Amino acid sequence: MKLEDLTGIRFGRLVVTSRAENSGKHVRWNCLCDCGGTSVSSSSHLKHGHTKSCGCIRNEIASAKAVQMEKHGMFDT
Secondary structure (H helix, E strand, O other): OOOOOOOOOEEOOEEEEEEOOOEOOEOEEEEEEOOOOEEEEEHHHHHOOOOOOOOHHHHHHHHHHHHHHHHOOOOOO
């Protein structure tokens, strides 16, 4: 089976920049995120949409939830 080169392809906020060291049988890729962060992800996680950012999306969602909870008085102070 020939390895598909993902270099330069966008997946969500990530653009694959180069191949990384494999993890067992899993081919992994170095990625640059739109926010400037970097990450390493497997081909399958990128192709199936499991990895879409360096983690910045998760942080944005958590921050937005915290703001909403504070707005509605749901934090104990």
